[in-house]
Amino acid sequence: MGLKAQSRLYLDKQLKVMNVQLETLAQTEKYRERVGLLTQIPGVGIYSAMTILIELQDVERFQIFYHGQRLLSLWLRELDFQYRSGCSGRSAARPAAEPEC
Numbered sequence: 030m031g032l033k034a035q036s037r038l039y040l041d042k043q044l045k046v047m048n049v050q051l052e053t054l055a056q057t058e059k060y061r062e063r064v065g066l067l068t069q070i071p072g073v074g075i076y077s078a079m080t081i082l083i084e085l086q087d088v089e090r091f092q093i094f095y096h097g098q099r100l101l102s103l104w105l106r107e108l109d110f111q112y113r114s115g116c117s118g119r120s121a122a123r124p125a126a127e128p129e130c
Contacts, residue, residue, distance in 0.1 A: 055078070
């Protein structure tokens with residue numbers, strides 16, 4: 030077996046271990062309820078739900094309002110803008126802020 034095949038097998042094994050760990054974490058008291066809610070959204074599975082929850086850390090910090098909007102919606106818009114900005118050919122959420130290419 031070549032080095033590439035050995036590396037692939039090793040990485041596949043590590044990925045399976047990490048998936049089991051993530052699924053176990055999703056069932057803990059800290060995440061279970063919110064993962065259940067998020068996975069009710071079409072297209073959101075355990076991995077997406079856990080990514081959202083881990084990235085947000087404490088969702089309660091977004092309960093604050095700023096100029097009539099929850100900070101979470103403002104934070105999500107900023108992420109969308111960062112993803113869409115640049116010279117990639119995608120349309121930007123805020124075209125006026127898009128850099129000249």
